[in-house]
Amino acid sequence: MKRIKLYQVDAFTDKVFGGNPAAVCVLDEWLSDELMQKIGNENNLAETAFVVKTGEDYEIRWFTPTVEVDLCGHATLAAAYVLFRYYxxxxxxxxxxxxxxxxxxxxxxxxxxxxxxxTDVLETAATPEALITAFGKAPQETYKGKTDYLLVFQSEEEVAGFNPDINLVNSVPARGIIVSAPGKEVDFVSRFFCPQVGITEDPVTGSAHTTLTPYWSERLGKKKLTAKQLSARQGNLTCEYLGERVNITGKAVTYLTGEIEV
Structure with missing residues (x-):
């Protein structure tokens, strides 16, 4: 029986019940992939981050309830918050x-x-017909990054109002679908749907902003941008385009600290 300290942190927000919740487990050594996946499933959050100390640095991995993912922004922010604050x-x-x-x-x-x-690398792409049907209209522009589609629409109201057919979204081979538009009070807004990794709609997606930032930086002609993700929980980010890298800034707050037994 192992006892593992667990933290649940709301990322990209300054108040609990906002932003995107992530679980963070700080380990002495790696658990089996099977056990980490079971913990991710049991936590039932968009991501659980696992970190292990290596010298002065840490290794990090991320699990949704169903799969391990290549990159997760909000759970990385949460893990750093835990390591700075509690360790x-x-x-x-x-x-x-x-x-x-x-x-x-x-x-x-x-x-x-x-x-x-x-930074993600974007290429112009044809819009899959399934996505046009799922969202009820064609985007103005469509791009494909390393793992996600980016669909660009005209207005914040369109993005906020989408209630897509998730079965059709799930039929498109991609980690997730980003929908975005110019913002009224921020430079751009977005939402992120990712049923293929076990999450219908992710509340605030740091990794999606590696795709969004270069697009909006070029379109708006500015390097530093303000952003809001329009999920029910919402989240605020500041993004800076640095060429091959992107800086994504936000706040985080603790929801709970506890211990799991596995």
Whole structure:
């Protein structure tokens, strides 16, 4: 029987019950993939992050309730928040190594945490007919990144009002579907649907902003942008386009600390 400290953190928000909840487990050594997947399923959050200390740095992996994923922004933000706040991590930025996404860094300044992530590479794509039917209209532009489609629409109201056919969304071969438009009070807004990884709609998706930031930076002609994800919980982000890297900044708050027995 193992006892593992578990933290649940709301990321990209300054208040509980907002942003995107993530579980964080700080381990002495890696558990089996099967056990980590079972913990992710039991937590039933968009992601559970597992971290293991290696020298002065940490390794990190992320599990949804159904699969391990290549990159997760909000759970990385949550993990860094836990390591800075509860483990007094001494170096700033914190370096996290991912087997699937390479070196990731998180810096903190006051209450703000900034992710340093690799920029996604976008290519113009044909819009899958299933997505046009699922969302009830064709986007103005469609792009394909490493794992996701980006559909660009005209207005914030359109993005906020979508109630897509999730079965059709799930039929498209992609980790997820990002829908986005210019914002009224921020530079751009978005939502993210990812049923193929076990989440119908992700509340706030840091990794999607590695795709959104280069697109909106070029379109708006500015490097630093404000963003809001229009899920029911909502989340606020500041993004900065740095060429091959993207900085994504937000806040986080603790919802619970506890211990699991496995």
């Amino acid at each position: 007094n991590h001494p170096t700033n930025p914190l370096k996290l190594h991912s087997r699937r996404s390479g070196l990731l860094q998180v810096a903190h300044a006051g209450e703000e945490l900034t992710l340093d992530f690799p």
